[in-house]
Amino acid sequence: xxxxxxxxxxxxxxxxxxxxxxxxxxxxxxxxxxxxxxxxxxxxxxxxxxxxxxxxxxxxxxxxxxxxxxxxxxxxxxxxxxxxxxxxxxxxxxxxxxxxxxxxxxxxxxxxxxxxxxxxxxxxxxxxxxxxxxxxxxxxxxxxxxxxxxxxxxxxxxxxxxxxxxxxxxxxxxxxxxxxxxxxxxxxxxxxxxxxxxxxxxxxxxxxxxxxxxxxxxxxxxxxxxxxxxxxxxxxxxxxxxxxxxxxxxxxxxxxxxxxxxxxxxxxxxxxxxxxxxxxxxxxxxxxxxxxxxxxxxxxxxxxxxxxxxxxxxxxxxxxxxxxxxxxxxxxxxxxxxxxxxxxxxxxxxxxxxxxxxxxxxxxxxxxxxxxxxxxxxxxxxxxxxxxxxxxxxxxxxxxxxxxxxxxxxxxxxxxxxxxxxxxxxxxxxxxxxxxxxxxxxxxxxxxxxxxxxxxxxxxxxxxxxxxxxxxxxxxxxxxxxx
Numbered sequence: 001x002x003x004x005x006x007x008x009x010x011x012x013x014x015x016x017x018x019x020x021x022x023x024x025x026x027x028x029x030x031x032x033x034x035x036x037x038x039x040x041x042x043x044x045x046x047x048x049x050x051x052x053x054x055x056x057x058x059x060x061x062x063x064x065x066x067x068x069x070x071x072x073x074x075x076x077x078x079x080x081x082x083x084x085x086x087x088x089x090x091x092x093x094x095x096x097x098x099x100x101x102x103x104x105x106x107x108x109x110x111x112x113x114x115x116x117x118x119x120x121x122x123x124x125x126x127x128x129x130x131x132x133x134x135x136x137x138x139x140x141x142x143x144x145x146x147x148x149x150x151x152x153x154x155x156x157x158x159x160x161x162x163x164x165x166x167x168x169x170x171x172x173x174x175x176x177x178x179x180x181x182x183x184x185x186x187x188x189x190x191x192x193x194x195x196x197x198x199x200x201x202x203x204x205x206x207x208x209x210x211x212x213x214x215x216x217x218x219x220x221x222x223x224x225x226x227x228x229x230x231x232x233x234x235x236x237x238x239x240x241x242x243x244x245x246x247x248x249x250x251x252x253x254x255x256x257x258x259x260x261x262x263x264x265x266x267x268x269x270x271x272x273x274x275x276x277x278x279x280x281x282x283x284x285x286x287x288x289x290x291x292x293x294x295x296x297x298x299x300x301x302x303x304x305x306x307x308x309x310x311x312x313x314x315x316x317x318x319x320x321x322x323x324x325x326x327x328x329x330x331x332x333x334x335x336x337x338x339x340x341x342x343x344x345x346x347x348x349x350x351x352x353x354x355x356x357x358x359x360x361x362x363x364x365x366x367x368x369x370x371x372x373x374x375x376x377x378x379x380x381x382x383x384x385x386x387x388x389x390x391x392x393x394x395x396x397x398x399x400x401x402x403x404x405x406x407x408x409x410x411x412x413x414x415x416x417x418x419x420x421x422x423x424x425x426x427x428x429x430x431x432x433x434x435x436x437x438x439x440x441x442x443x444x445x446x447x448x449x450x451x452x453x454x455x456x457x458x459x460x461x462x463x464x465x466x467x468x469x470x471x472x473x474x475x476x477x478x479x480x481x482x483x
Contacts, residue, residue: 046102101116151169210254247296255336308372437469
């Protein structure tokens with residue numbers, strides 16, 4: 001294993017296959033043997049130079065091929081190898097029979113260590129004083145290397161594929177607490193530090209906590225499953241990490257609001273692990289929103305797909321799935337539970353590929369404004385449909401069948417005028433039938449929702465024509481019913 005310091009050019013570390021550790025501080029002109037005392041005949045599998053402190057280095061070694069030694073060996077030096085500290089004594093979290101293959105320090109948070117052993121993954125929040133499992137759903141397999149990339153933890157295994165732990169932001173904040181960096185993972189809206197540091201360098205959390213979310217990228221992706229044994233793609237959007245010392249109260253809720261205070265999405269406590277709501281239709285992707293807050297103590301993650309509610313339906317009066325994505329900007333996340341309120345900010349960034357195509361944040365904001373107008377128009381058309389059907393039911397009138405070939409609802413004679421209004425709002429079933437008002441508005445929705453873009457004049461013109469048609473049909477219904 002060989003590495004050059006990220007903080008000091010010319011400081012080079014080498015670990016050999018049979019035990020020796022050496023360092024050069026003059027770009028390889030001279031070398032000094034600095035093997036930890038008592039580490040005889042070990043394979044130096046990984047050398048990790050600290051990205052935060054000069055002279056600090058971690059090594060991971062194993063001696064399984066010598067004397068059948070299964071002990072874990074992770075050492076740290078803070079003085080270029082003059083002295084070393086053994087971080088794995090078999091009593092502080094990593095079992096005594098877990099040979100160690102890799103150790104990495106988080107590039108953003110000092111003292112946050114990720115470790116891979118012959119059987120599992122571990123994490124330390126206090127620079128190696130204590131370790132705990134990071135296994136989650138990872139197979140029991142040798143963890144051969146680890147890398148934090150774009151704040152996700154990438155894990156390589158021996159024969160069990162590559163794995164990614166998405167978003168280690170909460171781990172970094174826990175480590176900041178444990179290392180006494182003054183983080184406020186449990187601070188309330190008044191900014192007070194409710195998360196106190198416990199003895200022994202462990203992070204102490206309050207009764208509830210909402211961790212500061214990392215920024216979210218506003219991008220469009222299709223996250224289809226790779227099938228059995230295939231690649232699993234993470235859902236896009238924003239992730240909110242919560243902690244509850246005990247099961248959350250029934251009135252617990254999590255809300256995302258814009259700068260005006262408008263609630264864009266909210267989650268309540270669910271009584272069962274229901275699946276996320278799934279969208280229908282080809283013009284929007286299935287929702288990746290979490291169903292709700294689980295009534296369980298401990299950590300949990302809520303996912304938001306960055307979308308407004310979709311158009312009104314009789315079953316979803318607050319809006320179903322399929323709404324437009326929110327524009328880039330800053331949003332507020334608020335957790336309320338047991339009389340306590342915690343707020344955090346969420347920054348949503350534009351996909352750099354979209355910006356590279358010349359679409360600005362102002363263009364996207366204007367597009368979203370129009371998308372919401374189209375969404376509301378679809379909801380209004382559906383409400384009109386319901387009012388017509390209510391009037392038809394009151395009058396004992398049935399919905400009409402499809403118009404004859406070549407005819408349109410406007411020039412077709414119906415037994416009741418309510419049927420004619422209904423046939424201009426709803427597409428009647430049949431082969432090659434002409435789409436009516438609701439479907440035509442959904443066509444406009446599909447045109448303006450599929451990509452981040454400057455809206456074309458034809459979409460605005462078509463929308464204006466359909467709004468005139470909607471107003472005329474509402475007036476026609478009012479004339480028939482007298483209300």
